[in-house]
Amino acid sequence: ATGPGGAVAWAQEADILVVGSGAAALSAAVAAVNEGASVILVEKGPVHGGTSTKSEGGMWVPNNRFLRANGKSDDREDALRYMARCARPHMYRRDAPFFGMPEPEYRLMEAFYDNASGTFEFLEKVGALRTTQILQLPDYYEGPENKVPLGRQIMTQKPDGDYGLGVELVRQLKSWLDDRKVPCLLKHRARTILRNGQGEVVGLEVATSGDRMVRLRARKAVIFGTGGFAHNKAMMRNFQPAPIYGTCSVPTSEGDFLIMAQAVDAKLGNLNNAWRMQVVMEHTLDQPSVPKGIWQPPGDSMVIVNKYGARVVNEKHNYHDRSKVHFAWDANREEYPNQFLFMIYDRRVADLFAGNFPLPAAGAAASYVIQGDSPAALTAAIQARLDRHAGTWGDVRLDRGFAAGLVDTLSAFDRYAATGVDAQFSRGAFQWDRDWQSYTSIPREGTAWKTGEAPSATMHPFQSEGPYHAIILGSGVLDTNGGPVINPKAQILDTSDVPIPGLYGAGNCISSPAGQSYWGGGCTLGLAMTYGHLAGMNAASERVKSDADVQLPIAG
Numbered sequence: 070a071t072g073p074g075g076a077v078a079w080a081q082e083a084d085i086l087v088v089g090s091g092a093a094a095l096s097a098a099v100a101a102v103n104e105g106a107s108v109i110l111v112e113k114g115p116v117h118g119g120t121s122t123k124s125e126g127g128m129w130v131p132n133n134r135f136l137r138a139n140g141k142s143d144d145r146e147d148a149l150r151y152m153a154r155c156a157r158p159h160m161y162r163r164d165a166p167f168f169g170m171p172e173p174e175y176r177l178m179e180a181f182y183d184n185a186s187g188t189f190e191f192l193e194k195v196g197a198l199r200t201t202q203i204l205q206l207p208d209y210y211e212g213p214e215n216k217v218p219l220g221r222q223i224m225t226q227k228p229d230g231d232y233g234l235g236v237e238l239v240r241q242l243k244s245w246l247d248d249r250k251v252p253c254l255l256k257h258r259a260r261t262i263l264r265n266g267q268g269e270v271v272g273l274e275v276a277t278s279g280d281r282m283v284r285l286r287a288r289k290a291v292i293f294g295t296g297g298f299a300h301n302k303a304m305m306r307n308f309q310p311a312p313i314y315g316t317c318s319v320p321t322s323e324g325d326f327l328i329m330a331q332a333v334d335a336k337l338g339n340l341n342n343a344w345r346m347q348v349v350m351e352h353t354l355d356q357p358s359v360p361k362g363i364w365q366p367p368g369d370s371m372v373i374v375n376k377y378g379a380r381v382v383n384e385k386h387n388y389h390d391r392s393k394v395h396f397a398w399d400a401n402r403e404e405y406p407n408q409f410l411f412m413i414y415d416r417r418v419a420d421l422f423a424g425n426f427p428l429p430a431a432g433a434a435a436s437y438v439i440q441g442d443s444p445a446a447l448t449a450a451i452q453a454r455l456d457r458h459a460g461t462w463g464d465v466r467l468d469r470g471f472a473a474g475l476v477d478t479l480s481a482f483d484r485y486a487a488t489g490v491d492a493q494f495s496r497g498a499f500q501w502d503r504d505w506q507s508y509t510s511i512p513r514e515g516t517a518w519k520t521g522e523a524p525s526a527t528m529h530p531f532q533s534e535g536p537y538h539a540i541i542l543g544s545g546v547l548d549t550n551g552g553p554v555i556n557p558k559a560q561i562l563d564t565s566d567v568p569i570p571g572l573y574g575a576g577n578c579i580s581s582p583a584g585q586s587y588w589g590g591g592c593t594l595g596l597a598m599t600y601g602h603l604a605g606m607n608a609a610s611e612r613v614k615s616d617a618d619v620q621l622p623i624a625g
């Protein structure tokens with residue numbers, strides 16, 4: 070349908086409409102405004118900042134200025150090899166062109182490496198973001214391809230010199246835009262991408278708080294930074310590889326861009342991937358957005374077992390890769406044996422590490438903690454809890470051998486703890502396991518229990534006396550990272566791989582260059598802000614487009 074006489078009554082207009090107000094969108098807006106473009110931010114939620122505000126604020130930036138200042142080389146080819154090895158491990162070939170990856174995917178990683186450090190130096194130079202590196206944590210894969218396992222993560226620097234989290238990251242970027250009077254329309258949900266007679270993107274149809282539709286014109290381009298689809302149940306069921314139970318993304322991450330982009334023939338990718346983590350299952354019962362995921366389960370006399378009472382993973386492994394263990398499929402039994410996992414710990418851990426999430430603080434109770442005086446009693450209590458939630462989770466039954474399996478598991482684990490060598494899953498053998506342990510397992514002040522008695526800080530034999538505790542864990546995501554495919558300029562491609570004129574994207578709403586991986590802490594924000602920057606720069610250099618013959622939605 071075409072508007073009367075081809076003319077559209079625009080409610081507002083700017084050179085560039087930036088949709089969303091998280092890290093990707095804010096980075097795009099800063100770049101575009103600095104280039105002299107006028108920008109309007111269009112935000113669906115009642116507040117700005119998106120999931121970026123909830124984040125820890127780490128940003129993964131290869132070859133960053135701190136590495137260089139410390140004389141550490143983060144060689145381009147080595148870094149790209151590492152990224153390729155992690156993003157597409159099944160295609161990786163050390164000596165093949167593009168390391169065996171499809172060329173377009175490789176080019177996206179290349180553009181990330183080439184522009185990441187420059188993006189953050191730009192933000193620093195224009196006064197939009199200050200960064201520091203006083204907190205360093207190792208990358209998530211320690212294989213031989215990673216030549217710089219420590220030092221790629223940077224943080225926002227607060228005015229007092231300390232490092233800040235996502236709140237501070239968003240505050241600094243947004244303040245810069247506020248100082249330049251860039252409007253941010255809250256409770257404005259982009260619904261339809263509008264194109265002119267030549268198929269160029271020239272604006273948006275947007276639902277305002279009262280579901281009133283307004284049309285906003287973009288003279289040059291529209292940039293999407295609208296987050297993932299973790300709160301869209303149908304998309305999660307259809308695109309993700311196995312059941313996902315929780316997300317700590319903001320509730321507005323509903324995949325709106327996916328729907329709009331399909332209407333303009335965008336190519337889609339990476340829908341089966343996400344930034345993964347484990348969630349406390351009982352947190353997911355009454356809230357769509359869980360407060361937290363489990364970065365690393367705290368404690369040393371602690372294991373995670375499946376419905377057979379067997380360990381299935383290095384419990385201290387990074388959250389993204391550890392969570393994928395939930396997806397295992399048992400073809401003979403036609404079941405997901407790890408659909409739910411059970412974090413089991415003893416009375417020592419309950420007290421010594423009290424307050425480290427998800428362990429309740431000393432003296433406090435958490436309704437999701439299950440207790441039993443013996444492995445058999447704990448087994449019965451877990452089953453009773455599963456039965457209580459059967460209406461929501463389906464019939465989940467522990468195997469009849471669970472209690473015996475758990476006893477065997479604990480006695481094997483006690484032997485590993487005594488020697489410091491986990492013969493099953495190498496827990497504690499990785500730098501990541503040990504470094505994160507010091508952040509996620511902080512001994513409670515005043516506890517009578519001791520640490521440092523066992524050879525590995527990550528393992529300790531279980532107490533022979535109860536009570537024992539269990540927490541039910543499920544698979545979750547920070548947010549998804551699949552959507553329309555971009556090119557190295559952050560332009561959205563159509564199904565013939567041709568850029569859709571005037572349409573850009575960055576962050577969790579697009580098909581992530583990271584593929585199935587999480588290269589290191591801050592990977593999601595590093596990518597979002599770098600590609601946001603590229604989108605802002607390239608959008609600002611577009612020519613002004615005609616708004617004649619705009620194709621309006623039928624209802625319009």
Ligand SMILES: Cc1cc2nc3c(=O)[nH]c(=O)nc-3n(C[C@H](O)[C@H](O)[C@H](O)COP(=O)(O)OP(=O)(O)OC[C@H]3O[C@@H](n4cnc5c(N)ncnc54)[C@H](O)[C@@H]3O)c2cc1C
Nearest residue numbers: 089091093113119120121125126127259296576577591594
């Ligand atoms: C607890 C936690 C800690 C984390 N820590 C880190 C970390 O340290 N480092 C890291 O790299 N990542 C971290 N992450 C992940 C990171 O927060 C996200 O991947 C990142 O913030 C995504 O940024 P974004 O700009 O793509 O999306 P978001 O920040 O989610 O912003 C998207 C915005 O778009 C808006 N929107 C959606 N649809 C529409 C629409 N139709 N119209 C208008 N607006 C719309 C949303 O309301 C939202 O405000 C963490 C996540 C969580 C939950």
